[in-house]
Amino acid sequence: MASASAAESERSERSERSVRVSGIDKIERRRVALAESALKTLGELGYARTSLREIANNSEFTHGVVHYYFRDKIDLISYCVRYYKTKCARRYDEVVETATSAEELATGFLAKLNQTLVEETPMHKLWYDLRAQSMFEEQLRPDVEAIDKLLEEMIWRILSRYAELTGTKPAVDAPTAYALVDGLFEQAVVGYAANPEKTPSLLTDRIMQVLPKLVAA
Amino acid sequence: MASASAAESERSERSERSVRVSGIDKIERRRVALAESALKTLGELGYARTSLREIANNSEFTHGVVHYYFRDKIDLISYCVRYYKTKCARRYDEVVETATSAEELATGFLAKLNQTLVEETPMHKLWYDLRAQSMFEEQLRPDVEAIDKLLEEMIWRILSRYAELTGTKPAVDAPTAYALVDGLFEQAVVGYAANPEKTPSLLTDRIMQVLPKLVAA
DNA sequence: CCAGACTTTTGACACTCGTCAAGACTTTGT
DNA sequence: ACAAAGTCTTGACGAGTGTCAAAAGTCTGG
Numbered sequence: 308m309a310s311a312s313a314a315e316s317e318r319s320e321r322s323e324r325s326v327r328v329s330g331i332d333k334i335e336r337r338r339v340a341l342a343e344s345a346l347k348t349l350g351e352l353g354y355a356r357t358s359l360r361e362i363a364n365n366s367e368f369t370h371g372v373v374h375y376y377f378r379d380k381i382d383l384i385s386y387c388v389r390y391y392k393t394k395c396a397r398r399y400d401e402v403v404e405t406a407t408s409a410e411e412l413a414t415g416f417l418a419k420l421n422q423t424l425v426e427e428t429p430m431h432k433l434w435y436d437l438r439a440q441s442m443f444e445e446q447l448r449p450d451v452e453a454i455d456k457l458l459e460e461m462i463w464r465i466l467s468r469y470a471e472l473t474g475t476k477p478a479v480d481a482p483t484a485y486a487l488v489d490g491l492f493e494q495a496v497v498g499y500a501a502n503p504e505k506t507p508s509l510l511t512d513r514i515m516q517v518l519p520k521l522v523a524a
Numbered sequence: 525m526a527s528a529s530a531a532e533s534e535r536s537e538r539s540e541r542s543v544r545v546s547g548i549d550k551i552e553r554r555r556v557a558l559a560e561s562a563l564k565t566l567g568e569l570g571y572a573r574t575s576l577r578e579i580a581n582n583s584e585f586t587h588g589v590v591h592y593y594f595r596d597k598i599d600l601i602s603y604c605v606r607y608y609k610t611k612c613a614r615r616y617d618e619v620v621e622t623a624t625s626a627e628e629l630a631t632g633f634l635a636k637l638n639q640t641l642v643e644e645t646p647m648h649k650l651w652y653d654l655r656a657q658s659m660f661e662e663q664l665r666p667d668v669e670a671i672d673k674l675l676e677e678m679i680w681r682i683l684s685r686y687a688e689l690t691g692t693k694p695a696v697d698a699p700t701a702y703a704l705v706d707g708l709f710e711q712a713v714v715g716y717a718a719n720p721e722k723t724p725s726l727l728t729d730r731i732m733q734v735l736p737k738l739v740a741a
Numbered sequence: 742c743c744a745g746a747c748t749t750t751t752g753a754c755a756c757t758c759g760t761c762a763a764g765a766c767t768t769t770g771t
Numbered sequence: 772a773c774a775a776a777g778t779c780t781t782g783a784c785g786a787g788t789g790t791c792a793a794a795a796g797t798c799t800g801g
Contacts, residue, residue, distance in 0.1 A: 490707020
């Protein structure tokens with residue numbers, strides 16, 4: 308259910324009555340397990356250098372199993388992306404809902420932002436990698452677009468609430484706000500590889516510089 | 525000389541007195557020719573799907589020649605990146621130098637920005653691809669960092685001049701300004717694949733929304 | 742408890758990749 | 772004009788890829 312929106316992976320014919328009752332859940336559990344191993348590998352190696360055999364090596368299965376649960380490599384990656392998106396775009400909802408002042412919202416947002424930057428670096432590296440790949444691989448585009456939209460809405464919720472709490476209104480539209488914040492975050496993700504210590508505080512500084520400029524009376 | 529900074533491609537021993545007089549230039553011309561074919565192919569297919577054979581196919585040579593002029597694939601790509609950078613970061617210098625008002629600077633900048641977005645899309649796609657790859661492939665990092673710095677300085681020159689012409693001062697530091705503008709431009713490059721007609725005007729709108737907010741008295 | 746459905750392993754296939762070496766071709770100094 | 776140096780083509784190699792089929796193993800309904 309957590310991955311309901313990722314469950315549409317073209318089930319390859321088999322599924323009519325071939326799976327009984329709890330079978331469908333088991334298949335789904337296997338897919339999730341494979342997807343998690345795949346995401347782990349993809350985050351470490353990047354899209355280009357990740358092979359199905361390497362994914363299987365990082366799982367409890369052998370490489371043949373992948374084709375039992377996924378039609379082909381793109382189907383797996385696509386499933387991974389959709390599975391991933393269900394876990395990532397609601398990260399700041401609690402902060403948005405509970406903050407009672409602009410400062411509280413900003414610091415809460417930045418705390419979570421830095422936390423995910425540090426703790427989930429591979430996942431973010433993968434995301435920027437996949438978005439770049441989507442420029443060349445059309446099959447990835449719909450999934451990437453969907454996540455991009457989700458992230459845009461996420462940023463928009465934060466900015467709207469921030470404006471509310473400061474008695475102002477957003478001074479840029481949602482795509483612009485997303486592009487700006489995402490630009491800063493991508494810079495941080497790329498920079499984190501070279502300089503893990505300084506990067507979080509730089510990101511904080513820069514977001515703090517920018518946030519107030521995105522709203523106006 | 526245009527590619528002087530890209531000429532340090534580890535010449536593989538051969539070069540002592542083996543090349544006479546104009547030989548060094550010929551080698552350099554071949555390298556440039558191969559780099560241009562490589563950049564063309566890379567821009568179309570992306571880093572992951574570009575093979576040396578495909579690069580050679582898009583040139584007047586055969587695949588073996590690549591290893592005569594470059595030590596290995598990374599050496600070629602690295603050379604390409606350095607060759608590319610010499611052509612890209614001085615694009616707005618004239619606009620910056622000749623503009624006599626903030627509006628003139630802004631419209632001139634946006635004209636060139638949209639022009640390169642439309643006319644050199646593959647090159648920009650490649651750049652964002654390579655920057656993503658550099659997160660996984662350490663050997664790419666120094667070249668990517670160098671270009672990033674060049675682009676940051678380019679944006680900073682524009683913003684400084686913009687502030688000057690409006691009688692203000694930049695309200696964000698150089699890395700921040702670069703990350704913001706780059707975020708908008710990357711969004712445009714990714715979006716251009718899906719929607720070539722609307723994208724340029726959207727980019728223009730958004731830069732126009734943002735530019736004034738990056739300076740203050 | 743056994744036959745049939747489901748799951749997983751194993752090994753092979755056709756292909757592409759980067760690399761390199763041997764030789765053919767071309768240019769150049771003398 | 773001839774030999775040497777330089778340039779380019781050709782073909783092969785080993786490794787790694789995605790994919791698939793056949794066999795082995797596992798589970799389960801009757």
